[in-house]
Amino acid sequence: MEDKGSTKKFMEDDEKPSYDDNNIDSQIKKTDGPSSSHNNTQGSTLLLSLSLNNTTQLPHQIQAKPQIQIGKLRVKLEEEKKENENLKAMLNVVNERCIVLQNRLLVAMHMHQISSSPQNNNNLPKGNGQDAEKSMLPTRQFFDEPSSSDCSKKEGFQNNENSMGRNFACENINEGEINKKIEDESSEVSCRRARVSIRARSDFSLMMDGCQWRKYGQKTAKGNPCPRAYYRCSMGTSCPVRKQVQRCFKDESVFITTYEGNHNHQLPQAAKPIANLISSALNTFFTNSSTSLQYGNNLSNTFLFSSPLSPPNSNAIATFSPSPTCPIITLDFTLPPSNFLQFKNHKQSSSLFPFPLQGYPQSFEGFPNMINNERKLALVDVVSEAIAKDPSLKATLFAAMSSFTNGSDPLNINNLSQPSKSD
DNA sequence: CGGTTTTGACCCGCGC
DNA sequence: GCGCGGGTCAAAACCG
Numbered sequence: 001m002e003d004k005g006s007t008k009k010f011m012e013d014d015e016k017p018s019y020d021d022n023n024i025d026s027q028i029k030k031t032d033g034p035s036s037s038h039n040n041t042q043g044s045t046l047l048l049s050l051s052l053n054n055t056t057q058l059p060h061q062i063q064a065k066p067q068i069q070i071g072k073l074r075v076k077l078e079e080e081k082k083e084n085e086n087l088k089a090m091l092n093v094v095n096e097r098c099i100v101l102q103n104r105l106l107v108a109m110h111m112h113q114i115s116s117s118p119q120n121n122n123n124l125p126k127g128n129g130q131d132a133e134k135s136m137l138p139t140r141q142f143f144d145e146p147s148s149s150d151c152s153k154k155e156g157f158q159n160n161e162n163s164m165g166r167n168f169a170c171e172n173i174n175e176g177e178i179n180k181k182i183e184d185e186s187s188e189v190s191c192r193r194a195r196v197s198i199r200a201r202s203d204f205s206l207m208m209d210g211c212q213w214r215k216y217g218q219k220t221a222k223g224n225p226c227p228r229a230y231y232r233c234s235m236g237t238s239c240p241v242r243k244q245v246q247r248c249f250k251d252e253s254v255f256i257t258t259y260e261g262n263h264n265h266q267l268p269q270a271a272k273p274i275a276n277l278i279s280s281a282l283n284t285f286f287t288n289s290s291t292s293l294q295y296g297n298n299l300s301n302t303f304l305f306s307s308p309l310s311p312p313n314s315n316a317i318a319t320f321s322p323s324p325t326c327p328i329i330t331l332d333f334t335l336p337p338s339n340f341l342q343f344k345n346h347k348q349s350s351s352l353f354p355f356p357l358q359g360y361p362q363s364f365e366g367f368p369n370m371i372n373n374e375r376k377l378a379l380v381d382v383v384s385e386a387i388a389k390d391p392s393l394k395a396t397l398f399a400a401m402s403s404f405t406n407g408s409d410p411l412n413i414n415n416l417s418q419p420s421k422s423d
Numbered sequence: 424c425g426g427t428t429t430t431g432a433c434c435c436g437c438g439c
Numbered sequence: 440g441c442g443c444g445g446g447t448c449a450a451a452a453c454c455g
Binding site for chain 1: 443444445446447448449
Binding site: 215218 | 426430
């Protein structure tokens with residue numbers, strides 16, 4: 001009886017994976033790394049054979065065979081589970097990195113557009129460079145902290161030159177290392193005391209962001225009769241994360257939620273999309289901050305931001321308000337999707353790109369049948385091709401990106417610096 | 424009864 | 440130094 005019971009439990013464990021199988025499988029299929037697909041195939045085959053063996057042998061043969069057999073199978077199962085967890089964690093990192101890179105690219109393209117525009121060149125500080133340098137000194141001091149600039153240096157992943165970080169050498173990475181990297185980045189972000197403010201409609205999933213919050217104050221702020229509520233995360237014992245929620249005065253269906261700090265505890269699955277969104281926003285803007293600031297106030301710090309959330313909330317207008325004490329990144333999800341294509345700082349382009357990509361699809365709409373992640377990957381491909389085709393763009397991009405990554409971009413942006421090889 | 428919300432008091436940074 | 444405003448504290452009230 002004991003054997004039956006343990007076997008039944010064993011099979012139940014097989015049938016109830018701790019993660020979304022469909023999701024992970026579909027995502028793993030998108031990674032073209034040979035090792036990952038190989039491992040996954042191997043894992044599926046093994047799990048299948050384990051189930052079949054159990055089915056065909058039950059209950060008679062199990063009783064006859066020594067328990068060692070079951071023990072071995074369990075060990076194998078545990079190994080496969082570990083590997084699955086490993087792949088899952090890697091996948092999360094890859095997805096997050098992809099989003100960050102995509103947003104950086106958009107920012108860099110924005111820079112390219114502005115720097116190549118004669119009108120804006122006139123607005124840039126010229127002549128006495130010391131004056132310009134002096135004027136932005138306080139902000140740069142804030143952003144040039146070692147913790148922020150070193151962020152990218154800790155990345156240990158290696159990527160394929162053509163895939164912009166989609167192929168990872170996964171054999172040498174274990175889950176612990178991945179988690180450590182994520183935690184390192186989280187702590188770096190939190191020490192900057194930056195805030196991410198999200199403007200969203202009341203039906204937005206943000207209202208139920210997966211965390212437990214305890215209200216600790218309410219105040220009516222000046223200029224907005226709607227009271228502002230202060231919440232503290234109550235999931236961890238002393239979690240430093242706080243959020244403020246306030247209705248928009250002009251449109252009461254819009255909620256402005258401001259997050260500050262990083263959770264010091266494990267997040268529930270439901271809280272991860274918002275956490276990833278905030279993390280992406282912080283990474284995108286902080287790793288680009290030094291370049292942004294070189295343009296001072298002459299540059300509009302408003303960009304399209306591609307968020308890790310599912311459609312229809314997958315894009316936002318992001319606004320960065322640099323401040324030495326408390327920089328704020330505002331993500332505006334209140335615009336309907338159709339308005340994103342109309343949003344432009346640039347007269348000549350109505351696409352998501354701030355400048356025309358000759359001979360390439362002008363927006364994500366060029367990939368109508370793709371799901372969001374595929375569109376993002378396709379965007380990376382399109383941009384890669386555009387970079388390969390236009391040496392001047394390549395050089396400009398590299399100059400912009402290397403200036404804020406100090407040549408140590410986690411996604412190996414250095415690859416862009418070698419036009420001679422690809423040419 | 425323990426956790427959460429409410430609300431007035433208090434603290435602190437900033438501008439004048 | 441003073442006033443203002445944003446943010447936090449903490450005691451009382453509330454709730455399941």
